[in-house]
Amino acid sequence: MGGYYIFGTFYDSKCYFMVVLLSHMLVKACAGPLTRVADPHWHSATATWYGSPDGDGSSGGACGYGTMVDVKPYKARVGAVSPILFKGGEGCGACYKVRCLDRSICKKKAVTVIITDESPTLSSSASHTHFDLSGAAFSRMAVSGHGGALRNRGKIIVTYRRTACTYLGKDIAFRVNEGSTANWISLLVEFEDGDGDVGSMHIRKAKSTEWLQMTHLWGANWCINGGALEGPFSVKLTTLSTRRTLSARDVIPKHWTVKATYTSRLNF
Numbered sequence: 001m002g003g004y005y006i007f008g009t010f011y012d013s014k015c016y017f018m019v020v021l022l023s024h025m026l027v028k029a030c031a032g033p034l035t036r037v038a039d040p041h042w043h044s045a046t047a048t049w050y051g052s053p054d055g056d057g058s059s060g061g062a063c064g065y066g067t068m069v070d071v072k073p074y075k076a077r078v079g080a081v082s083p084i085l086f087k088g089g090e091g092c093g094a095c096y097k098v099r100c101l102d103r104s105i106c107k108k109k110a111v112t113v114i115i116t117d118e119s120p121t122l123s124s125s126a127s128h129t130h131f132d133l134s135g136a137a138f139s140r141m142a143v144s145g146h147g148g149a150l151r152n153r154g155k156i157i158v159t160y161r162r163t164a165c166t167y168l169g170k171d172i173a174f175r176v177n178e179g180s181t182a183n184w185i186s187l188l189v190e191f192e193d194g195d196g197d198v199g200s201m202h203i204r205k206a207k208s209t210e211w212l213q214m215t216h217l218w219g220a221n222w223c224i225n226g227g228a229l230e231g232p233f234s235v236k237l238t239t240l241s242t243r244r245t246l247s248a249r250d251v252i253p254k255h256w257t258v259k260a261t262y263t264s265r266l267n268f
Helices: 013-030 066-070 083-089 135-139 147-152
Strands: 003-006 009-012 043-050 078-081 095-100 111-118 130-134 156-163 173-176 184-190 200-204 215-218 221-225 233-238 245-252 261-263
Touching (some): 043 135, 078 083, 078 095, 130 135, 135 147, 173 245, 184 233
Parallel strands (some): 078 111
Antiparallel strands (some): 003 009, 043 156, 078 130, 095 156, 173 261, 184 221, 200 233, 215 221
């Protein structure tokens, strides 16, 4: 009977066919499409703008990104959202496409905004969705030369949908927040492609195999209060929307410093 050797083991022709078939099925299963956060459906909302007419919105915000909102890749793309999308801060970093509907003054193309702040609902309904955009982002919805006229309308009707975040040339980074000590460390997540949001974070100390769960502090900030914390630290994050996980090994060095940002070599 004919057969084949696979990794040193002899299989007859029938068994060889089954091994190849199962291997093909396994590869196909592993290579299947990942769950994506992008939403093909548009939803109704309202929008206003804040800050200077052509500015980047307020500095800082309820997510804790601070002055990063004033520079690329956040610059001119930031926005605040009502609680239904802010999600107690776990919605920070998510990206949305927003477009206005009045074709007499607005472009067909939507603007893409990154959530960096929280806004009131501006409605009696807690489930109402509202975007408070930077002056620059709001103006970009208008056709050329009509940004001022659109801003003068104040509150407008828009549609929006979730979209994947893309930070070209950027990898996920972790900023060590002010107040961190050898016993309590707080981290801010930056430049997360794909979902953009964070549902859980874990940290692993030097010479340890145990992942310690971090606590959501506020906005995009997470902390660990685990006694003596010795680096280097590995960080594992799981997205809120699709539960995708990424682990950055030894991303924070042994001799870390407060307010420093440490960049991984990974992204979704």
